[in-house]
Amino acid sequence: MTTQETVLPDGCAIDTVDIARIARLVAELPQDLDKLFSKQELDDAGYGVGRIASLAARFAAKEACLKLFPQEAALNIITAMDFSVRRDPYGAPHIVASQAADIVMGRYLVETIQISLTHSATAASAVALRVPKQIKSSAAGRFMFRWIPYRRKVILANLQRVYGGRVSEHQIRLLAQAHYGHLLTLLKELLSFRFMSASDKKNIVRVEGVDDLIRAFEAKKGILVLTGHFGNFEVSTVAGIEHFPQAKGHIHFLRRPIKPKWLSDFLTNRFNRAGFGVVGRRGSLEEIVDTLEKGDAIVFPFDQYARRPEGIPVEFFGYDAGTYKSMALIALSTGAPVMPASSWREPDGSHVLKFWPPIDVITAEEVGDEIRLNTRAYNRALEWLIMRHPEQWWWVHRRWKNSPEPSKLA
Incomplete structure (x- = not known):
């Protein structure tokens, strides 16, 4: 459908579309428009004389965005439907990316895509520009990286898996x-948190998505909260629950004992005092199901390596990684929704704890396929959450333990 194309340097791409071809598509295959455009785009294009040109410009924008990531487009990791165009109240066009496109953009350290649309009587054009994500390192982080390289090889190997071939070594x-700067800040926050007043603890965290969580509680099917080691996960959860105290006693963390024992006991006691229950990672499946049947929530840290038989190899950032199959098994057997949750630190030092709408259940004829497909969906949700604030994820984990190198761009 593209009649002219030019790839520009420095993260730019342009695409030009013949308006007459879009006109023929609208006239001959109107039922296929939803395969190219979102409902929002079709509505925004209107139904007047400018509809065809508007759709042509939007299609050119999608194609220009794809040209910014040619390998992923060629592998069908992203398609034109992963990008849509919306206009702000002032009429300026903006790109809205799907979860899949967000993950791809994140792996190139792209914050957003700026778009410019034009059209003549016969053709519509779009220019797409990648806007890089700004990663700032503190002096303390640079010092620790150089002189106190705790698990530096693991961290760099993990980052290389996710970003290698897409961004520079620098x-x-x-x-x-x-x-490393995040780790130092996290430690400082943990030490100072216990000396803060109750009001200061509550005010340091903003909670978003509580309405989604409350609706899930009201359904009384229990909730599986899919999360990982994001931001300061200890501070944000302990302080965050003060914003919805009605949930105290109804949220339970699935935790593996950590070493040293005193630290594990310290964290468990802190969670208990805050109003959370704690279920051991090696606790019985029956205990977890009983908790869900009461309508309570189980918080499942899902970003750790899982060895067999508890884990199965499932793609995570393009590499097979040992992943717990129990969440999918429990969700499919109980009907409990799986809700992603994450936390992150804002530039001003405050924290955000956010709950996201439940992940759609994937069905298949074979139970094994259902477990694998839904587990992949959970990993994909984690990828998306990690890419939002990459420096604040727990890169010290050996998440891809025993995973071979892929034979293609991951």
């Missing part, structure tokens, strides 16, 4: 330095 090192 950017990967900058991310590692930013992550």
Whole structure:
């Protein structure tokens, strides 16, 4: 459908579409328009004389966005439907990316895509520009990276898996330095948190998506909260629950004992005092199901390596990684929704705890396929959450333990 194309340097791409071809598509295959455009785009294009040109410009925008990520487009990781165009109240066009496109953009450290649309009587054109994500490393983070390289090889290897071939080695090192800065800040926050007043603790965290969580509680099917080691996960959860105290006693963390034992006991006691229950990772499946049948929530840290038989190899950022199959098994057997949740630190030092709408259940004829497909969906949700604030994820984990190198762009 594209009649002219030019790839520009420095993260730019342009696409030009013949308006007459879009006109023929609208006239001959109107039922296929939803395969190219979102409902919002079709509505925004209107039904007047400018509809065809508007749709042509939007299609050119989608194609220009795809040209920014040619390998992923060629592998069908992203398609034109992963990008849509919306106009703000002032009429300026903006790109809205799907979860899949967000993940791809994140792996190139792209914050957003700026778009410019034009059209003549016969053709519509779009220019797409990648806007890079700004990664800032602190002096303390750079010092720790250089002189106190705790698990530096693991961190760099993990970052290389996710970003290698997409960003420069300098950017990967900058991310590692930013992550060390995050670890130091996290430790400082944990130490100072216990000395804060109750009001200060509550005010340091903003909670978003509580309405989705409350609706899930009201359904009385129990809730599986899909999360990982994001931001300061200890502070944001302990302080965040003060914003919805009605949930105290009804949220239970699935936790694996950590070493040293005193630290594990310290964290467990802190969670208990805050109003959370704690279920051991090796606790019985019956205990977890009983908790869900009461209508309570189980918080499942899902970003750790899982060895067989508890884990199965499932794609995570393009590499097979040992992933717990129990969440999918429990969700499919109980009907409990799986809700993603994450936390992150804002530039001003405050924290955000956010709950996202439940992940759609994927059905298949074979139970094994259902478990694998839904587990992949959970990993994909984690990928998306990690890419939102990459320096604040727990890169020190050996998440891809025993995973071979892929034979193609991951």
